[in-house]
Amino acid sequence: MQTMNQHLAQRLKALRSELGWSLDAAARATGVSKAMLGQIERGESSPTVATLWKIATGFRVSFSSFIEPAPTAKGDVLYRTADAIRQQPAGEGMQVAPLFPYEGRFGFELFELTLLPGYRRESEPHEPGVTEHVIVISGTMEVLVDGEWRRLEQGAAVRFAADRPHGYRNLGDVPAIFHNLIHYPSPQSPERP
Incomplete structure (x- = not known):
């Protein structure tokens, strides 16, 4: 591999x-x-x-x-396991598992992200029209949207325009795990060969 x-x-x-x-x-x-x-x-x-x-x-x-090549699926069925694909870029405090990497026919990518205790990242705006959907699976985290940090606990969800500054942090003592679905607007084609 x-x-x-x-x-x-x-x-x-x-x-x-x-x-x-x-x-x-x-x-x-x-x-x-x-x-x-x-x-x-x-x-x-x-x-x-x-x-x-x-x-x-x-x-x-x-x-x-x-992170990885687009997945190959037999027909329209694709099975993925976060434990098998989870990576920690640059050894920093965020682990990334691209559960469903971007495919143009769907217009989104879905990640399982793990914020280790103390991790904080503020993101620059993405391309116009990009939206993010965050769903907390376990732990507690905070998300920066419209200049304000908001606490999210297990089961909480938020959708926001990601073409503005935003961020994620974990001020707790245990990892925070969440799903992040990133939707790209259609005429944009975020997958070139």
Whole structure:
């Protein structure tokens, strides 16, 4: 099985080639330094979730497309287990399991995300029209929406426009696990070959 860093390196190279972008052009579009992008392409760096989001947003592709290839399903049935696909990018305090990576025919990607105690991430806005749906599975977390941190406990859910600044944090002593469905507007095509 291909590691996340190998897949990310190949995906980034392929996208740059498809668009005819230099590392300089990719750095301007993503806000990630040319040096960092080069290290990622060579498999020498394990980027954080925040860096992966910047790259995905700059290239106008889905976040999950950098974690693993789109799944292959027999017919319309796809079984996935979070324990088998959970990863911890850059060893930071968030674990990511892309339960259903982005597929254009559906227009969304669904993650199981685990915030380890003390983890905090504020996200820059995604592309216009992107929405997020957060459902807390276990633990307690806070979500930053419209400039205000709101506490969410097990069973709580929120939907918000993700094309504005937003964030997640876990101020507790145990991990907080939630599902995050990210919906992309249709004419946007966040999956390039």
